Amino acid sequence: MILAIDGMGGDHAPQSTVKGALEAIKELGVTVLITGDREVLSKELMQYEYEKDKIEIIHCTEKIENDDAPVKAVRRKKDSSMVVALNLVKEGRAEAVISAGNTGALLAGGLFILGRIKGIDRPALAPVFPHQQGASVLIDGGANTECKAAHLLQFGIMGSLYAKHILGIENPKISLANVGEEKGKGNELTKAAYELLEESSLNFTGNIEARDLPRGKTDVIVCDGFTGNIILKLTEGVFMTVFDLLKEKFTKSFLTKIAAGILKPELRKIKKDYDYTEHGGAPFLGVQGVLIKAHGSSDGKAIKNALRQGKGFADEKIVEKIEAALIN
Amino acid sequence: MILAIDGMGGDHAPQSTVKGALEAIKELGVTVLITGDREVLSKELMQYEYEKDKIEIIHCTEKIENDDAPVKAVRRKKDSSMVVALNLVKEGRAEAVISAGNTGALLAGGLFILGRIKGIDRPALAPVFPHQQGASVLIDGGANTECKAAHLLQFGIMGSLYAKHILGIENPKISLANVGEEKGKGNELTKAAYELLEESSLNFTGNIEARDLPRGKTDVIVCDGFTGNIILKLTEGVFMTVFDLLKEKFTKSFLTKIAAGILKPELRKIKKDYDYTEHGGAPFLGVQGVLIKAHGSSDGKAIKNALRQGKGFADEKIVEKIEAALIN
Numbered sequence: 001m002i003l004a005i006d007g008m009g010g011d012h013a014p015q016s017t018v019k020g021a022l023e024a025i026k027e028l029g030v031t032v033l034i035t036g037d038r039e040v041l042s043k044e045l046m047q048y049e050y051e052k053d054k055i056e057i058i059h060c061t062e063k064i065e066n067d068d069a070p071v072k073a074v075r076r077k078k079d080s081s082m083v084v085a086l087n088l089v090k091e092g093r094a095e096a097v098i099s100a101g102n103t104g105a106l107l108a109g110g111l112f113i114l115g116r117i118k119g120i121d122r123p124a125l126a127p128v129f130p131h132q133q134g135a136s137v138l139i140d141g142g143a144n145t146e147c148k149a150a151h152l153l154q155f156g157i158m159g160s161l162y163a164k165h166i167l168g169i170e171n172p173k174i175s176l177a178n179v180g181e182e183k184g185k186g187n188e189l190t191k192a193a194y195e196l197l198e199e200s201s202l203n204f205t206g207n208i209e210a211r212d213l214p215r216g217k218t219d220v221i222v223c224d225g226f227t228g229n230i231i232l233k234l235t236e237g238v239f240m241t242v243f244d245l246l247k248e249k250f251t252k253s254f255l256t257k258i259a260a261g262i263l264k265p266e267l268r269k270i271k272k273d274y275d276y277t278e279h280g281g282a283p284f285l286g287v288q289g290v291l292i293k294a295h296g297s298s299d300g301k302a303i304k305n306a307l308r309q310g311k312g313f314a315d316e317k318i319v320e321k322i323e324a325a326l327i328n
Numbered sequence: 329m330i331l332a333i334d335g336m337g338g339d340h341a342p343q344s345t346v347k348g349a350l351e352a353i354k355e356l357g358v359t360v361l362i363t364g365d366r367e368v369l370s371k372e373l374m375q376y377e378y379e380k381d382k383i384e385i386i387h388c389t390e391k392i393e394n395d396d397a398p399v400k401a402v403r404r405k406k407d408s409s410m411v412v413a414l415n416l417v418k419e420g421r422a423e424a425v426i427s428a429g430n431t432g433a434l435l436a437g438g439l440f441i442l443g444r445i446k447g448i449d450r451p452a453l454a455p456v457f458p459h460q461q462g463a464s465v466l467i468d469g470g471a472n473t474e475c476k477a478a479h480l481l482q483f484g485i486m487g488s489l490y491a492k493h494i495l496g497i498e499n500p501k502i503s504l505a506n507v508g509e510e511k512g513k514g515n516e517l518t519k520a521a522y523e524l525l526e527e528s529s530l531n532f533t534g535n536i537e538a539r540d541l542p543r544g545k546t547d548v549i550v551c552d553g554f555t556g557n558i559i560l561k562l563t564e565g566v567f568m569t570v571f572d573l574l575k576e577k578f579t580k581s582f583l584t585k586i587a588a589g590i591l592k593p594e595l596r597k598i599k600k601d602y603d604y605t606e607h608g609g610a611p612f613l614g615v616q617g618v619l620i621k622a623h624g625s626s627d628g629k630a631i632k633n634a635l636r637q638g639k640g641f642a643d644e645k646i647v648e649k650i651e652a653a654l655i656n
Contacts (some may be wrong), residue, residue, distance in 0.1 A: 210562035234538035
């Protein structure tokens with residue numbers, strides 16, 4: 001399988017992208033096309049020993065920066081590492097594309113270059129949301145701040161296929177993030193979406209309150225992208241704050257320091273389990289091709305995991321499965 | 329000062345309401361009108377020694393249950409402890425009313441019986457949101473799931489007066505809960521609300537991302553009631569989950585149990601600081617009168633704190649201040 005990676009995208013590129021690509025080649029047996037400045041990438045590659053025919057540099061001269069205006073950047077920087085990488089999937093030269101670059105630009109680029117799957121009005125980001133029993137799929141994680149009920153139904157369909165075929169959950173539970181459990185609760189959007197989800201063939205289990213999200217009561221959390229962003233970022237913020245507080249309290253005295261030292265490995269484990277950045281990237285579902293958004297702060301290992309994820313979505317032919325689900 | 333309390337409202341009423349009322353009388357020097365069945369309340373009162381002329385039972389025969397449909401309950405149960413308590417403020421017999429009963433019914437009752445302040449389209453719940461440095465006011469905490477930009481501006485005005493006059497913050501920072509910090513981020517509602525808040529005379533500090541809410545970067549968090557509910561409930565859920573996980577990990581071995589025992593008081597303190605139910609009730613701002621929603625699970629102490637809060641809002645004449653702010 002051939003995967004494409006935006007070689008210049010991410011806070012630690014190209015070190016992270018080159019390292020991640022080479023690790024993926026070794027571990028997954030894939031071939032990688034890496035986009036970016038040939039000189040820069042070659043220099044980075046020289047530090048490693050690797051199978052030369054398993055990685056190819058696709059030279060390009062531009063780079064989309066994090067503060068570039070997304071749509072403008074994608075339209076104007078045609079020879080950027082991100083746009084060129086997206087085109088590799090569009091042209092059928094690669095089966096999936098991974099980028100840790102500017103999120104807005106990547107979503108805009110995904111829409112413009114790959115296009116939407118027929119029947120999907122709004123492609124959506126689907127990160128995992130770690131919880132007490134494992135992880136749920138959260139969709140939309142922030143691509144669409146303004147949604148209609150029909151979009152939420154489509155998110156449910158895509159999230160269900162993700163949970164089933166990638167996470168291996170047989171009959172995934174689909175829930176609507178809402179302000180109360182009973183039918184009839186919520187705003188106009190969630191009330192209308194409830195009706196559509198209930199009528200669908202999905203395993204819709206009704207509304208889920210925000211309080212229950214970290215409990216892991218569902219497999220797929222459906223919400224608009226505004227709410228999804230609030231859920232992801234707030235969870236992250238509360239976790240960080242609790243751990244800061246624990247650190248502060250636990251270093252109060254000699255005795256608490258010793259006690260904290262004993263518990264440190266356990267604390268670290270909790271922190272890691274709940275760090276959604278540990279769970280690889282987020283697929284941008286609903287576009288005509290496999291597109292994985294890796295975190296901006298990805299290191300080599302995170303890039304390798306995102307490539308593994310891209311391979312998984314391509315192996316499972318998720319794009320075709322979404323298409324088929326919408327026809328039926 | 330005379331305060332009214334819905335004597336039958338709440339999971340632990342009338343034990344909690346009677347106990348709370350008597351403690352408030354002792355500590356705050358107020359007089360309390362308590363609504364409910366005379367026989368039930370008298371029997372409860374008999375357990376205590378108290379100044380007889382400081383508490384008066386306002387007899388009524390009905391009670392709004394937690395599963396009653398809010399609007400219907402308020403309209404039909406005219407002789408319920410909640411409706412009668414609201415009428416005490418409406419008629420000028422009490423300066424504030426407290427209830428731990430059915431939230432939806434209380435908000436509906438507040439609107440119908442007390443009415444709105446001129447210039448306020450949507451009264452809003454304003455609970456405190458505990459954070460690393462203290463607490464912010466969050467408005468709307470869940471009264472209005474569907475909002476317009478003008479409503480969010482009104483929330484900002486009311487929240488600012490709350491923070492200034494009740495929490496004693498000189499020039500409170502007002503922020504808009506949003507998916508990005510920059511102007512122009514968000515959904516249609518937050519984009520439009522940003523413009524209005526920016527043009528207002530409030531100390532508007534721009535958007536705040538959910539990640540930063542637990543850090544305490546602002547004094548007043550403005551959002552629609554759907555988002556506010558998600559923020560409050562998710563924060564609660566993540567906290568509960570982290571503490572469950574800590575408990576689980578800390579009881580793994582003899583050694584971790586000993587270490588955890590040493591840290592237990594510190595853990596308990598963090599948990600308490602962040603439990604928003606510890607911070608008294610939430611005022612329903614924008615109605616013509618002081619109305620405090622106490623938590624359904626309130627015990628006597630929580631009821632006393634809600635009465636103290638009601639007294640504070642009445643002392644500071646918040647209703648009049650909101651009226652004046654809207655005229656200017």
